Every structure is written in structure tokens, then in C-alpha cells.
Amino acid sequence: xxxxxxxxxxxxxxxxxxxxxxxxxxxxxxxxxxxxxxxxxxxxxxxxxxxxxxxxxxxxxxxxxxxxxxxxxxxxxxxxxxxxxxxxxxxxxxxxxxxxxxxxxxxxxxxxxxxxxxxxxxxxxxxxxxxxxxxxxxxxxxxxxxxxxxxxxxxxxxxxxxxxxxxxxxxx
Amino acid sequence: xxxxxxxxxxxxxxxxxxxxxxxxxxxxxxxxxxxxxxxxxxxxxxxxxxxxxxxxxxxxxxxxxxxxxxxxxxxxxxxxxxxxxxxxxxxxxxxxxxxxxxxxxxxxxxxxxxxxxxxxxxxxxxxxxxxxxxxxxxxxxxxxxxxxxxxxxxxxxxxxxxxxxxxxxxxxxxxxxxxxxxxxxxxxx
Numbered sequence: 001x002x003x004x005x006x007x008x009x010x011x012x013x014x015x016x017x018x019x020x021x022x023x024x025x026x027x028x029x030x031x032x033x034x035x036x037x038x039x040x041x042x043x044x045x046x047x048x049x050x051x052x053x054x055x056x057x058x059x060x061x062x063x064x065x066x067x068x069x070x071x072x073x074x075x076x077x078x079x080x081x082x083x084x085x086x087x088x089x090x091x092x093x094x095x096x097x098x099x100x101x102x103x104x105x106x107x108x109x110x111x112x113x114x115x116x117x118x119x120x121x122x123x124x125x126x127x128x129x130x131x132x133x134x135x136x137x138x139x140x141x142x143x144x145x146x147x148x149x150x151x152x153x154x155x156x157x158x159x160x161x162x163x164x165x166x167x168x169x170x171x172x
Numbered sequence: 173x174x175x176x177x178x179x180x181x182x183x184x185x186x187x188x189x190x191x192x193x194x195x196x197x198x199x200x201x202x203x204x205x206x207x208x209x210x211x212x213x214x215x216x217x218x219x220x221x222x223x224x225x226x227x228x229x230x231x232x233x234x235x236x237x238x239x240x241x242x243x244x245x246x247x248x249x250x251x252x253x254x255x256x257x258x259x260x261x262x263x264x265x266x267x268x269x270x271x272x273x274x275x276x277x278x279x280x281x282x283x284x285x286x287x288x289x290x291x292x293x294x295x296x297x298x299x300x301x302x303x304x305x306x307x308x309x310x311x312x313x314x315x316x317x318x319x320x321x322x323x324x325x326x327x328x329x330x331x332x333x334x335x336x337x338x339x340x341x342x343x344x345x346x347x348x349x350x351x352x353x354x355x356x357x358x359x360x361x
Contacts (some may be wrong), residue, residue, distance in 0.1 A: 029194060
């Protein structure tokens with residue numbers, strides 16, 4: 001007998017359950033969905049003007065948990081940070097200056113002309129974090145009849161943010 | 173008749189459309205599952221097949237698209253995964269040796285050296301076990317999976333000459349079990 005034939009004698013098939021391949025496919029498809037999900041970019045990105053971009057980035061991270069995407073930084077040739085993008089649970093916000101586009105920070109303009117709503121998983125924890133970082137709370141945490149628990153805060157320059165989480169038990 | 177897209181085309185498309193990779197599973201998962209099953213048994217293989225394809229999906233950018241079939245590449249990923257399951261593999265191989273010995277026993281004598289099958293097959297298992305990982309893998313892909321030299325080379329990402337020399341060394345180890353004056357003959361007496 002040849003050596004390879006000898007090795008072949010020890011080849012033995014395993015007996016599989018009929019569903020064996022389905023479970024493997026489910027595992028693969030979960031990985032595929034996860035990647036597809038992480039690639040999906042929001043189609044609408046609010047651009048928010050600040051007088052002091054670095055201070056804004058630091059505050060947005062400390063208070064609200066928005067993380068800057070380092071690769072999205074836009075810096076002038078002389079090293080001034082002109083624009084940055086922060087990410088939160090798949091949502092994006094542009095953090096820019098008060099340039100030619102005409103939008104201004106409430107810190108210099110005196111008014112907020114809009115606010116931004118953010119959905120969070122745990123609004124109570126988010127509230128605690130914002131308070132600890134010195135965010136000005138303008139509407140305290142409360143439950144709403146439409147099934148949401150929210151609070152409102154102003155950031156360093158007075159932009160208005162609304163944070164909310166869906167709730168099951170709705171107040172009468 | 174419409175030509176089906178090659179694996180390389182499907183994987184290329186999956187870079188932009190990740191869901192396309194599901195077709196690679198549909199084409200090859202049954203073969204890959206049987207390969208894993210021969211090595212580590214049904215239970216472990218069932219747990220590994222999904223992991224193998226998940227790893228393949230995550231590494232799909234590195235697939236060499238000049239190869240039309242993804243199967244050797246999948247074997248290679250599987251071979252790496254199996255390294256973590258060496259103990260289970262060794263157990264299964266010993267059990268297979270006992271079964272082979274039982275089924276060959278009525279013939280009593282096999283091979284040129286006329287060794288008793290009950291003595292021979294456990295030694296074959298031990299000899300396969302004792303091979304360095306790279307030689308064992310080349311031998312089992314060649315002997316159990318019926319891959320060509322080229323297929324083994326693609327799976328293990330080796331030059332074909334290296335596959336040839338690994339298989340020659342593995343053959344030489346096994347041949348010693350059969351030949352008069354070989355290691356096992358002395359022990360068999």
C-alpha cells in the first residue's frame with residue numbers, strides 16, 4: 001500500500017445535523033449586516049458653527065459623548081482647525097467656524113434659530129454625564145405622553161440640544 | 173445559458189455590496205463543512221464553519237482575484253482555524269485508526285510488510301500526528317480533500333515546490349511504517 005493510500009484509510013466522514021449549514025450562514029450574514037450597517041452614512045448632516053472649534057469639540061465629547069472622527073479634520077495651511085466632524089451612534093454633526101456660509105454661533109448671534117434632536121439608549125445616564133461636564137440644562141428630564149423621556153441642554157456657545165429615549169410606560 | 177459569475181467576480185462585487193458574499197457560502201459551505209468534520213468531528217465543525225466564512229468575509233479584500241475559485245483560499249483559512257483544535261483532531265484521528273483497524277482486521281494483513289492492521293493503523297495515526305504542522309496539513313489536504321499540488325499550494329500560500337517537498341517528507345515518514353527494516357517493523361515484533 002502506498003503511503004498516501006494508508007493515510008486515506010483514516011479519512012472518516014462526520015455525520016452532521018441537517019441544520020448545520022443554516023447556523024453557519026446565519027453567523028456569516030450577521031457579520032455582513034454589521035459591516036453594511038457601519039458603512040451606512042447619514043444622508044443629512046447638520047453643520048453647527050462655533051466661535052471656538054477646539055473648545056466645542058472637547059465639550060461635545062465630555063458632555064454628550066460625541067466623538068471626533070480624526071480623519072475628517074480640515075486644517076488650514078497655517079494649522080488652524082477649520083472644520084471637524086463628530087460621530088454619535090451612527091449620526092454625524094459637522095463642527096465648523098462662522099465663515100462665509102453666514103451661519104453664526106448663538107455666542108455671537110444672540111439667538112438659536114434651531115435645535116438638534118438626538119436619540120440615546122440611556123437618557124438618564126446621558127443627562128448625568130452632561131450635567132457633570134457643565135452643560136446648562138434648560139428643560140429637565142421628564143416623561144412625555146407620546147412615549148419619550150427627554151431633556152434639553154445648551155452647549156458652551158448656547159446651541160440647543162434635545163436628548164431623548166423612547167419609554168414604554170406613558171404618563172397620564 | 174447564462175454564465176455564472178466566478179468566485180473572484182462575486183468577491184470583487186462584495187467589496188461594494190457585502191451581501192453578495194452570501195453566494196460564496198452557498199457555493200462552498202457544504203464542502204468546507206465536510207472538510208472540517210473529517211478533521212475535528214461534526215460538533216466542532218458545525219461551530220467552525222460560520223466562523224471560517226466570517227473570517228473569509230472580513231479578509232475578502234486580500235483574496236487574489238486572479239484565482240477563479242475561492243475554495244483553496246477557504247481551505248487555507250480552515251487549516252489555520254484547525255490549529256486551535258489540535259487536541260480534538262488527534263482524538264478523532266486515533267478513533268478513526270481504531271475503526272480502520274477493525275474493518276481491515278478480517279483481511280488480517282495489509283501492506284508490503286504484512287503488518288497486522290490492528291498494529292498498523294494506530295501507528296499511521298501516530299505518524300500523521302507526529303508530522304510537523306505544515307507537513308501534516310499538506311498531506312491531509314492532498315490525501316483527504318483530494319486537492320492537487322496546485323490546490324494545496326494555493327490553500328497554504330506556498331510555492332508548489334515547497335508543497336512537493338513537504339509531501340515527500342510526509343510520505344517518507346509513512347513509508348517507514350511499511351518497509352522491512354522500518355521503525356515500526358522492529359516494534360511490531
